[in-house]
Amino acid sequence: MSISVLGAGAFGTALAISLAQNGPVTLWARDGEHARQMQATRTNARRLPGVDLPENVSIDADLSLCLAADLLLLAMPMQQMGDFLKTHAEKLGGKTLVSCSKGIDIATGQGPTGLIRAHCPGARAAVLTGPSFAADIARGLPTALTLACTDHSQSLQTALSTPNLRLYRTTDTTGAELGGALKNVYAIAAGTVIGAGLGDSARAALMTRGFAEMLRFALMLGARAETLSGLSGFGDLVLTCTSSQSRNFKLGHALGANEPFDQTITVEGVATAKAVSKLAQSRDIEMPIAAMVTALTEQKISVNDAVQALLARPLKEE
Ligand SMILES: NC(=O)C1=CN([C@@H]2O[C@H](COP(=O)(O)OP(=O)(O)OC[C@H]3O[C@@H](n4cnc5c(N)ncnc54)[C@H](OP(=O)(O)O)[C@@H]3O)[C@@H](O)[C@H]2O)C=CC1
Ligand SMILES: O=C(CO)COP(=O)(O)O
Structure with a gap:
């Protein structure tokens, strides 16, 4: 071939x-x-x-x-x-x-x-x-x-x-492509948490709740849960949220640390966060972390306000 x-x-x-x-x-x-x-x-x-x-x-x-x-x-x-x-x-x-x-x-x-x-x-x-x-x-x-x-x-x-x-x-093409797309949004968030010095525990919380958002969104769009738990979803989420090789993580880190970032670098999570937030809103899917990443990358909210807004959400069942 x-x-x-x-x-x-x-x-x-x-x-x-x-x-x-x-x-x-x-x-x-x-x-x-x-x-x-x-x-x-x-x-x-x-x-x-x-x-x-x-x-x-x-x-x-x-x-x-x-x-x-x-x-x-x-x-x-x-x-x-x-x-x-x-x-x-x-x-x-x-x-x-x-x-x-x-x-x-x-x-x-x-x-x-x-x-x-x-x-x-x-x-x-x-x-x-x-x-x-x-x-x-x-x-x-x-x-x-x-x-x-x-x-x-x-x-x-x-x-x-x-x-x-x-x-x-x-x-499951839907699940595979959504896992790969969405994990970049949470890699930006994870980078932000680490760049802002909020600690590994906060990153673990964010990755887990981010995965819950990924699953919720992908299932609504017809994906299978096991695909999201596999390499293309959970696997890639783990890699990009924990490695400073990731460009999405690096952008987040720069946002969290209030440092400059080279805008010519390919960072897929920025556009995807916007697209996902729009789709989530139109379908009434709860995606608070994705919405914060969108607001952060559009410079509509500070890192501190984004963290406070997420922590102040009503308490709920896991
Ligand atoms: N890098 C990685 O580790 C991984 C990347 N990916 C995915 O692969 C995709 C590409 O990323 P990556 O290779 O890293 O990006 P790079 O920034 O390294 O390169 C992007 C390439 O795309 C070319 N390009 C840009 N616009 C067009 C166009 N209109 N038509 C044809 N080619 C174009 C650029 O050409 P030019 O040089 O002329 O500007 C450049 O060669 C992304 O979706 C990314 O998420 C997936 C897994 C791992
Ligand atoms: O998709 C990737 C690893 O699986 C590459 O991640 P970045 O685009 O964040 O560098």
């Missing part, structure tokens, strides 16, 4: 490196100069410095060549995916499209599979998600992910598993 990875960011590059253990992989960079640099240096200095690109990875800026592959991995920021699918809908029609992005599209309230269905109804949609930092995958460290596809495809699972990248499959 020929594979192209569309998006030469940290994650797309890491996946291409891992999949190159199975056979040739093409990595598409939208920027010709970036592609030339990677071809010349055999490394992605812009997005994943310090890791060599194996021979089996070829880099191309010509999208039409890359689209000839059987299997296309979408590895771009979530808020860019809708436009990408719309622009190239005709060529993506009969393909298997595996979204590797984590988030909810703010314009439509859809996750990746909803966008694929809307723009490329003839394509087969899958989701690859779970606890994994690009740098870990690229270095060949052991990683386990969830592969979600409604048709339960074992051949897809085999094609995307490598000796150190172990995939578990599910048909």
Whole structure:
């Protein structure tokens, strides 16, 4: 099965490196100069410095060549995916499209599979998600992910598993994509708690109540509870809320510590918090932590006021 990875960011590059253990992989960079640099240096200095690109990875800026592959991995920021699918809908029609992005599209309230269905109804949609930092995958460290596809495809699972990248499959695409999207919102909150010096106990409380929000929201949207308890939900929540490698955690930490943060860094949880809060409000789903993350990132509330507001909520059953 020929594979192209569309998006030469940290994650797309890491996946291409891992999949190159199975056979040739093409990595598409939208920027010709970036592609030339990677071809010349055999490394992605812009997005994943310090890791060599194996021979089996070829880099191309010509999208039409890359689209000839059987299997296309979408590895771009979530808020860019809708436009990408719309622009190239005709060529993506009969393909298997595996979204590797984590988030909810703010314009439509859809996750990746909803966008694929809307723009490329003839394509087969899958989701690859779970606890994994690009740098870990690229270095060949052991990683386990969830592969979600409604048709339960074992051949897809085999094609995307490598000796150190172990995939578990599910048909619950809704649960898998919502787990990956929502955990970023709570990683921002966890980072804020630690940055503000509120302690590990407060972080544990926040992660647990955040998980309750994730479950409540995802079940209302048709997900299965066991998916949220798996790698793509609980697993990724644990990773991103406890690691300073996470960009979402780092943004939260900067907010909590009142320090500057580089706005060019991809932090999916900011847009997703907004999208989730809007959806939760329209469906009457209680998501107080997500609402606070939205207000914090929009600078509508101070960290101290957000914490006080959460602590002052009426006492309730767990
Ligand atoms: N990094 C990680 O550890 C992980 C990331 N993910 C997910 O992967 C997705 C991508 O993140 P990541 O790779 O880290 O992000 P990066 O910030 O490293 O890179 C983003 C990449 O997307 C490209 N890009 C931006 N806009 C478009 C567009 N319109 N069309 C095509 N390509 C575009 C950028 O190109 P350019 O360089 O030209 O700007 C860049 O190469 C996110 O949803 C993230 O949550 C999932 C698991 C782990
Ligand atoms: O999704 C990730 C780990 O599973 C990467 O997290 P960040 O986007 O917060 O760096």
